[in-house]
Amino acid sequence: MSENETAPGAEPLRFGLIGVDSPHAPSFARLLGDGRTGAVRGAQVALAWRGVAAQDFPLARDRIDDLAADVSARGVAWCSSPEEVAERCDAVLVVASDARTHPDYFHRVAGFGKPVYVDTRFALTTADARAMLDAARDSGALALAGSPKRFTPELRDAASPGVPVERIDLVGPLPTQPGHPVLDWYGVHLVDLAVAVMGPGCVRVDARADGPVTLTWEDGRVATLDGEPQWSPTTRGAIRTADGRRRDLVIHAGEPMLTGLLEALVAACRTGVPTVPPAEVLTVVAVVEAARASRLRGEPVRVDPQPQQSRS
Structure with a gap:
């Protein structure tokens, strides 16, 4: 069972x-x-x-x-x-x-x-x-x-454990809403996918308006996030590993996409193990926050590479 x-x-x-x-x-x-x-x-x-x-x-x-x-x-x-x-x-x-x-x-x-x-x-x-x-x-x-997209079999199959990932390029819808600019609304799905694959510790966010949002980790690994301001149901990605291989993923929004999340929530409630480690939760929020600042300033923004909770 x-x-x-x-x-x-x-x-x-x-x-x-x-x-x-x-x-x-x-x-x-x-x-x-x-x-x-x-x-x-x-x-x-x-x-x-x-x-x-x-x-x-x-x-x-x-x-x-x-x-x-x-x-x-x-x-x-x-x-x-x-x-x-x-x-x-x-x-x-x-x-x-x-x-x-x-x-x-x-x-x-x-x-x-x-x-x-x-x-x-x-x-x-x-x-x-x-x-x-x-x-x-x-x-x-x-x-x-x-994000529900984090718990999909499409991501799990593409991000096989044990093989270091050097880069992930994601393309999906990037609409905004009042009070939720840049990546705050739908872009957070792409951020969460990137952090799920790359781990915590993003140190630099470049969200200038002249190209994809680029996230850089301290060891030089990179994620790019791109898309159109109109909503669409499809998110695509390409994961490149240290051994030179590329794995593609396609995630379609809809109720079937939510089943993995709900299964993860049931499991977490029973085991006491969080669905996302706190360091990754903080990294996702830090990246979204830095993207707002980068877009406003028109320049890259440095991010705390090891986000911590406020008390140990």
Whole structure:
């Protein structure tokens, strides 16, 4: 029996959603189903808090009602606050699409000492990310992170372990949203893929407007991130290894792409092992933050090569 399946007689984990203005909210509920017979077994979405969509963020403001209705149709029980969700569930999934809300939501639920997943955009600044990781450690909560693309078989097959990677070139959609410029919105998926393959420790980000965003590691390894400002469902990549080989990957967005993430979340809740190491979480946030600064200044920006949590 795999660790993402429910043992005979065992109750599925009860997941609780915080913020339902992302399509991931109803998709997670559909894929998990009753926790026993869904596309992903071992957990179900049992509870949710609607969240508050900012008026300056149309993507959330204009779709929250329809998405909430879809979640409700799945039999999910509504709670009056994030705290009520955290108290009544086994693990919290912060799926609110506006990343500006994530630190506050995280701090409101971390004190319950349960696993907390923050969907795709963990935080917009390294200061917020460090504070969130510190809060999780202090309360015994398990901080979970990662773009769904990180957990796909396409990436796993292309990034075979044991062979050093010298370079990865990624091309995917790079739209932005209010309050989420440069790589803050969809570009974070490419950053997360690059860090998943290359590891933490990116030291330089060049996001000048005249070409792809270039990430450089301390040992000279490179990742490039490129794409168009319009959304499209396909992300492509080429991984070049130290032995001269090239491995290509193609990831298509959609509900099947989410199954690997949900399986990883179930496994993490059972084992206590985070989906993404804290150093990689901080590297992803640091790269996204540095890209904003690089685009604004029109020059490369140096990044802390070993991002650390604020307290040891």
